[in-house]
Amino acid sequence: DAGITQSPRHKVTETGTPVTLRCHQTENHRYMYWYRQDPGHGLRLIHYSYGVKDTDKGEVSDGYSVSRSKTEDFLLTLESATSSQTSVYFCAISASTYEQYFGPGTRLTVT
Amino acid sequence: EDQVTQSPEALRLQEGESSSLNCSYTVSGLRGLFWYRQDPGKGPEFLFTLYSAGEEKEKERLKATLTKKESFLHITAPKPEDSATYLCAVQAGTSGSRLTFGEGTQLTVNP
Secondary structure (H helix, E strand, C coil), X not given: CCCEEEECCEEEECCCCCEEEEEEECCCCCEEEEEEXXXXXXXXXXXXXXXXXXXXXXXXXXXXXXXXXXXXXXXXXXXXXXXXXXXXXXXXXXXXXXXXXXXXXXXXXXC | CCEEEEECCEEEEECCCCXXXXXXXXXXXXXXXXXXXXXXXXXXXXXXXXXXXXXXXXXXXXEEEECCCEEEXXXXXXXXXXXXXEEEEEEECCCCCCCEECCCEEEEEEC
């Protein structure tokens, strides 16, 4: 998995609670991304980062925020989880603006 | 808006029976087309990047080709271990490092 870890790997939470997912890389890559994967939609970009403290929105960013205070860590926060945010979340990294390498994923269930 | 359509949604082959997967795309200025393999419960694994029409890349039993409107992933004499979901993604010149993914083709190779 190209030196990428995600934590936790599985989480069950209740509607309305805040949730933070962590992505950690050991490759020193500049770009980091958060995707969600759902049946019928494929992989969709939530937010991405092009450097420390530099982030931008993807196509499905509503309800999510991100932070990157160090090169190696990219955090995804659900401020108040909803059932529609039940999904599998993948972090990806890239050294340039081309191919991305994905982590193992986090399965999140919001009840 | 960038769009990626993959077909078929699912494909079942006998071991040794060659076939092709299709990825049709519309994008404003293609920078790159990417193929990934995804096994159940895992993150996508990078296979190929194609940059311009006419380009071809090979890896073991897989060969990816690119035209101005579509890409094909040819699988020659597949084995059961080639069973996976194959994802196609495009990167547009106007989208920075962001990728737009198709929904994938689920390939099953029976022994």
